[in-house]
């Protein structure tokens with residue numbers, strides 16, 4: 001997908017010829033894709049393919065060794081304005097000695113917002129994730145799923161145009177995971193935010209996304225950019241029972257397994 005239209009270019013994330021090497025170890029090679037405003041894109045690939053490295057390059061936490069990333073028309077160097085990040089490990093990203101409200105408001109304080117604005121944004125973000133009324137609690141008084149909701153609220157408090165998530169649901173039980181998946185889908189629909197999600201879970205990748213990007217090979221390239229034409233709103237049971245869901249799931253799985261088998265064969269030679 002390419003963009004000739006400047007409005008679209010200003011709204012979107014544009015990745016051009018991105019590559020990354022750690023010393024002599026080339027991990028990513030020549031990745032090019034665009035994500036439009038409001039799109040939900042999952043990134044999958046075999047373990048060690050470079051998914052986290054890619055997210056770090058997209059969020060400005062790591063400088064690509066080739067190519068470039070632009071967000072809303074600006075070249076990314078450092079985490080861009082309008083982009084928030086949610087990591088897997090909520091227990092390490094929340095401050096246990098601070099209340100929920102203070103945890104959510106902390107980055108806003110660092111950004112220089114006054115108390116009234118901070119408080120309004122914190123209330124709004126907590127309501128968005130279903131935690132209105134939990135402002136005075138501490139993270140250790142909340143379940144793992146609720147703590148991850150706090151981390152998501154903190155990302156939303158910035159009014160971001162995009163949220164980038166690295167395995168955000170990997171540390172919670174299956175039931176909570178489904179609830180958090182639907183929460184993030186609801187937030188995307190309600191606020192129109194672009195979401196980029198790295199996951200190991202192929203069902204999750206297909207269920208949530210408008211597109212699934214598959215990384216494969218060593219170094220990893222973009223093996224597929226699959227459009228997910230499943231009806232909306234998605235439903236944990238009905239969507240996963242659709243034949244198209246099974247087809248997409250199978251397609252992603254065979255790309256990932258094919259890549260793993262090719263690597264094993266190369267290693268054995």
Ligand SMILES: Nc1ncnc2c1ncn2[C@@H]1O[C@H](COP(=O)(O)OP(=O)(O)OP(=O)(O)O)[C@@H](O)[C@H]1O
Nearest residue numbers: 022025027045046047048049050051052053054200
């Ligand atoms: N800071 C680093 N220094 C050197 N090598 C690194 C560094 N970070 C990652 N790597 C290597 O780069 C490759 C890709 O790692 P990365 O974590 O991006 O993959 P991934 O697809 O996210 O993996 P996983 O699915 O297991 O989380 C791996 O071989 C890893 O060992």
